[in-house]
Amino acid sequence: MLGDDEDVFDSVTWETPAAPSHDAGISATRGYRQNTSESDEDRGPHDPKWEGYLITSVKDPVKELAETKDAYVSYLVTAKTNLPIYSAPAPSSRRRFQDFVFLRDHLARDFPACVVPPLPDKHRLEYVTGDRFSPEFMERRRLDLHRFLQRLSRHPTLQRSTLLRAFFESTEWHVIMHQHVAHPPGPEASGVIDTISDTLLNAFSRVRKPDERFLSMRESVDKFEEGLSQSERLWTRVRNRTNDLTGDYHDLAVAVQGLGFLESGITDPLNHFSNTLLEFSALLRHTTHTTTDPLLVHLHSLLTYSHANRAVLKLRDQKQMDFEELSDYLSGVTTERDRLAAVINGHAGSTGLGIGAYLKDRVDALRGADDDRSRVEKMRKLDGRIKELQDAVTTAHETSDAFSDEVLREQTVFQHAKETEMKEMLGNLADGQIEFYKASMEEWERIIPIIQRIRVDVQ
Known part of the structure; x- marks a missing residue:
């Protein structure tokens, strides 16, 4: 069954890890690095262009304000990058789940034509083996947030957004959030x-002159x-x-x-x-x-x-x-x-x-x-x-x-x-x-x- 489709991913270069790991570092695939091998003449008008790499990770979940009713879990988010928009090659900060929600919602609003990856549901029953502060829940949540940032880091536009940069670098994230709400880019x-x-x-209208390219994309999806x-x-x-x-x-x-x-x-x-x-x-x-x-x-x-x-x-x-x-x-x-x-x-x-x-x-x-x-x-x-x-x-x-x-x-x-x-x-x-x-x-x-x-x- 696999023989007919064995060349589906031939265009994707990747590194095989020594052992299976669901939190492994990002391999040097296209989308994580600069397109140094492609000139502007070789790219088509609809081919994306990466200006650098952004390697992200989410780790070290910690329960904050543990003895209060306002307890929450914070995660250490780190990055390694050569993108000029970042002020340091290895920024890091601690963020909570609501910060990820703000990041996702406002990236989707600022970049409506981009496929902004979704966040995991706030309460997925598949996670729950105890409460939201149980080690199993926090680890599963961490893995999902790690995958979310990986998807952002692959994107040539989203990886260079000022909001994502502030998410990794800013020590005054709450100020950034208020400023972004008050003055959104490109309203x-x-x-x-x-x-x-x-x-x-109305929502029930249909395109009168559909484009065959997008019909094909919809069928593929x-x-x-x-x-x-x-x-x-x-x-x-x-x-x-x-x-x-x-x-x-x-x-x-x-x-x-x-x-x-x-x-x-x-x-x-x-x-x-x-x-x-x-x-x-x-x-x-x-x-x-x-x-x-x-x-x-x-x-x-x-x-x-x-x-x-x-x-x-x-x-x-x-x-x-x-x-x-x-x-x-x-x-x-x-x-x-x-x-x-x-x-x-x-x-x-x-x-x-x-x-x-x-x-x-x-x-x-x-x-x-x-x-x-x-x-x-x-x-x-x-x-x-x-x-x-x-x-x-x-x-x-x-x-x-x-x-x-x-x-x-x-x-x-x-x-x-x-x-x-x-x-x-x-x-x-x-x-x-x-x-x-x-x-x-x-x-x-x-x-x-x-x-x-x-x-x-x-x-």
Whole structure:
């Protein structure tokens, strides 16, 4: 099954760690280093450009204000970088979970065209083995936050953001947060699009002229998420069955040990066999904790990361729909202005009045608002509206095109990140399985000669 797809990640260079580790340092993959081998002429218009590397880590969770009701956990965040935006090559600071939430939310707001990785849920039931201050919970949370910063560090735009730099370097992070809220970079200006009724721009609209490139991307995202979901369901069943087998082998070991007490002639071999069964049960449990559980966590994390990518594609479609709806609205207003001009000039029959325009004229006549003076005033207002709409349509078109170009670059970045994480995840899975089967072979090879020496006299 793997033979047909074995070259999927050939474009990704990586380093194989000496032992499986879910908190290993970042390998020298594309996206962590400068593109020194690529000239500007070699890159396409939608190829991303990395200006340096940023290697991050999250470690040393500590419970702060432990004896108070305001207790929380802080994490040491460190980085190594050659990016010129950083004032030191190895910045570090201590941050709590709410600081990560602020960082993520405001990066998503400041860079709407970027796939900003999601944070783990604040209370994931899969974590909970005690309370939120238990060592197991804090370690799992640390690993998820570590992966979150790794994804930011891979991104050529986000790794150079001033907010991320302050997250690592600032000793007055609370001041930075207040300043960022009060003066966000590049706020979106309100315009005519904000004044148009939701009946025009609604969530149920569809792009009238879809771009084949983005349709292909959406299809690729659908297939990828379907594969991740199926893998998550499959490995969840594998985990449950392995847990059942772990208990069955333990029960079998206890039963064999009891049999050894009854069969005095072969007590020692049966005890060895019982110990082997206990060791194999422990190996299954160890593999679940060190290989299967991290795999499931990574699969779920990668699935939510893909959801963030889908949201960016959806936002791009919305930008295009804004342009299309504004264009239609401008066309309608222009038609109404031309109709009024034709009526004033006495050429109403040549304007191709529809039933809607006819009824509108009748209503105006009943209200006494069908004289030329009111029509001229209405035309003056429509001319101003048309000018405003023309500017809005031009802006929406430029915004849609620029957003589409950025999303094309973003998909390349996400593809690199996805391939890197898939290779890391499958590599850890393979290493864990190899370790399990090697240890299992050693255990069973030791017991086989002992079992073979058993002689039972049948009388």
